[in-house]
Amino acid sequence: MSGKAQFATEKIFFREAIARAVREEMRDNPRVFVMGQDVGAFGGSYREFDGLFGEFGAARVRDMPVAEAAMVGIGVGAAAAGYRPLVSITYMDFMMLGFDPLINYGAKLRYKTGGQLTAPVVVKTTAGAKGQGVAHSQCIEAWLMSVPGLKVVAPSTAADAYGLLKAALREDGPVVFVDHKRLFPVAGEVPLAQAIVPIGKANIARSGTDLTITTHSFMTRVAMDAATLLQSKGISVEIVDLRTLAPLDIDTIAGSVKRTGALLTLEEGQVTCGVGVEVIARVHERLGPVPSARVGALPAPVSSNRVLELACLPDATRVAIAVRNLLNPVTASPRPVVSSGER
């Protein structure tokens, strides 16, 4: 194979990257199958399973009743018995219904059976706000980061969605794959070759010298926009796209912060006990005191009301202000409760 062919890419939507990853893994491994609500002929709520039902049929692309606890439990059980199911939970909010089998059983299984059984299940779920209201918008991935035995990934690009989902479907234990409503219609270059993205590796999405922003999923795009705004003010931001939240790639994160000397964490979920808290604590343990700040949603539910949803979520302007405040604490402008910027 020539070097050129090796690096050839195709431009596809994030949702297509998911379908491609699942399709390839299902072709390669008869033990991979999909189960969840609306995953069959409907192709998934975001068409992220388009074409799978037609190719693999109802036995391997299984529509389920609205019963998340059973969906996850049956997936975990089938995984423990030797299969590699992908369980689709349409909204991350509904994962709470499946926490018992996932956390009490799946994540503990290898340990509690002394290595006799493992549960190689992927729970794919969609986080983030896009006008769907208080119980269909949450980003609760930070809750899952503290569960021993559970891996959590949250890509921001089509290539990473593709590569991380393939990696997740080859893992020997449970993985939560978090995607995002606002990412599905975003296109990106994805290698034509079967490029696995290893779990546990962050990506420096933008190089900079003055400050590091760590973030994941859709907020990586917000961080990129903020970095562009700040560039025009002469501030150079480095962005670490975490990609995997558990286990956290502290080497890449700390390496970046050591170079830039300042750290802003950005997430769409709550900052209290959030991803950023863990990042800042680990960096502190590794490097000692570093100027740090957190940006996340306001401490409030995310309304389906457009005005209130915008008010609640971080945007590029808010991130840029937080960065300037962190770098210039003396001249800091007060943090606005509601951003004046458009998203």
Add this chain to the structure above:
Amino acid sequence: MTVLEQKAALRSMMLIRAFEQALARRPDHGFQLLSSGEEAVAVGLCSVLGDQDQLLTGGRSIGPALARGLDPNRVMAELLGRSSGTNRGKGGRGHLADPTAGFFGAHAVVGGNISIAAGVALSMQLSAKEAVAVILFGDGAFGAGALHEVLNIAASWKLPLLFVCNNNQLSVSTPRSTALAPRNLSDIGLAFGIPAKTVDGMNVEVVAAAAREAIAPVRAGQGPAFLETISYRFASHSTTARETRSRVELEEIRARCPILRQTAALVAAGVMGEDEAAGLKREVDDVVAAAIAFSDASKYPDPTEALVDVW
């Protein structure tokens, strides 16, 4: 049952009882969940399972594990926290597992193993394995949503899954009568088009016959079945939980002992003498003494084991 099977069932029940009595005298590794009084359910059920079948249970799992044929030495070692246990001492009470012996495992979250069992049944269906998954749970799990979700899916998909609700009529202290609405718990089968039956769980031959009848259509690919066994737990919820029943009530309950009943039945039928029954008792006592000795000679896990098999 043949006479040989009848005697084997009696011996198996005796082993469970002797095992639990010995374990109850060993509080050094924390409380235990005993199934004394419910031996007939475990033994009757396991008498109809084949090598390829998988049994999953709730936390009260010593009886089912031994009835399934797990090595008493390794079960005892597990319950006493030793590395030579079935789960290397890491599962302990409520989490016994030995899938290669057809015991996929216990799980101590009430109702938590029901959907897992359906997943195991799905794996059997997908691989066209001629096997059945059996989920044994208590009346405490009957009120949990997991059961109702899984009944629906198992019936829709015709999963090879046998539901066995061992109704010992108590959830810790809460009587079944104040917790659950249906008259018979097996009535739930009707709603999902699942064959269902309620039987006396204190008679091993009745349980065995009912289990054999229930599992036949499941094995034949016709979908799930539901069996309710009415039983009595002789001890409190756990070896450290308060007993809520009166002495009189407990005496009445213990008079229904499935071991005494089976012994009396075999003696009355003239197929076993009192001395033979005493011989069986001596045999199981030896097995239990050996299990205790095996466990005591085994090591606790090294503290470094805390981080092994986590990820």
